[in-house]
Amino acid sequence: EAGVTQFPSHSVIEKGQTVTLRCDPISGHDNLYWYRRVMGKEIKFLLHFVKESKQDESGMPNNRFLAERTGGTYSTLKVQPAELEDSGVYFCASSQVGRGTDTQYFGPGTRLTVL
Amino acid sequence: EDQVTQSPEALRLQEGESSSLNCSYTVSGLRGLFWYRQDPGKGPEFLFTLYSAGEEKEKERLKATLTKKESFLHITAPKPEDSATYLCAVQAFSGGYNKLIFGAGTRLAVHP
Numbered sequence: 001e002a003g004v005t006q007f008p009s010h011s012v013i014e015k016g017q018t019v020t021l022r023c024d025p026i027s028g029h030d031n032l033y034w035y036r037r038v039m040g041k042e043i044k045f046l047l048h049f050v051k052e053s054k055q056d057e058s059g060m061p062n063n064r065f066l067a068e069r070t071g072g073t074y075s076t077l078k079v080q081p082a083e084l085e086d087s088g089v090y091f092c093a094s095s096q097v098g099r100g101t102d103t104q105y106f107g108p109g110t111r112l113t114v115l
Numbered sequence: 116e117d118q119v120t121q122s123p124e125a126l127r128l129q130e131g132e133s134s135s136l137n138c139s140y141t142v143s144g145l146r147g148l149f150w151y152r153q154d155p156g157k158g159p160e161f162l163f164t165l166y167s168a169g170e171e172k173e174k175e176r177l178k179a180t181l182t183k184k185e186s187f188l189h190i191t192a193p194k195p196e197d198s199a200t201y202l203c204a205v206q207a208f209s210g211g212y213n214k215l216i217f218g219a220g221t222r223l224a225v226h227p
Contacts, residue, residue, distance in 0.1 A: 004158070031213065042119075043159070043202070045214040056214060091158055095213070102213055103149070106158035 004107035006092050012113045018080040021110045025094030032075050033104060034067060038088035082114045117142045117207045121218035128193055128225050136188040136221045138203030146206040148186050150179050153200045193225045
């Protein structure tokens with residue numbers, strides 16, 4: 001079974017440009033999460049989808065970040081316009097919908113560098 | 116505020132030298148505590164989930180335990196391939212749904 005995949009693995013852009021990150025969850029997983037790790041800090045939650053619906057957006061830093069999950073399959077995270085402080089590693093995770101606590105499986109991450 | 120603190124930040128062991136990593140947490144209601152392993156340039160890899168105080172889980176040289184305030188990851192007779200960053204995360208009943216709250220991690224280096 002394929003794991004969570006993310007594209008690109010690395011992106012270098014200039015301040016003010018737009019970048020779109022993509023995440024393909026494990027097949028059959030309705031829960032999809034985005035997290036971010038900035039330099040020297042712990043991994044922090046951004047948002048949570050259940051199928052195509054945003055369940056929790058409490059971690060999104062500002063309105064320059066837009067996440068979508070069309071058709072409840074893959075998800076994109078767009079940063080527009082990018083700022084220097086957006087640099088970091090963006091992780092996607094997915095899990096099955098079920099009772100109790102779920103186990104989230106992570107992708108390899110996208111390293112974003114804003115110059 | 117829900118919080119996770121891991122110690123030590125870094126740990127260097129000789130091959131075969133057993134030790135423990137600590138994860139202290141403060142949450143209004145614990146749904147689950149998770150341990151992940153992360154290798155450089157990769158995403159976190161799931162190891163264990165613990166749900167209630169007194170619970171223990173084992174996998175090869177790793178054993179995770181849970182109390183009402185902290186969790187320990189015991190590493191018995193480690194090998195160089197156990198070198199990685201070990202992350203602890205909690206899910207709380209408060210604060211919304213299933214988000215994970217991570218600690219900063221412990222960087223483990225095992226030398227032959």
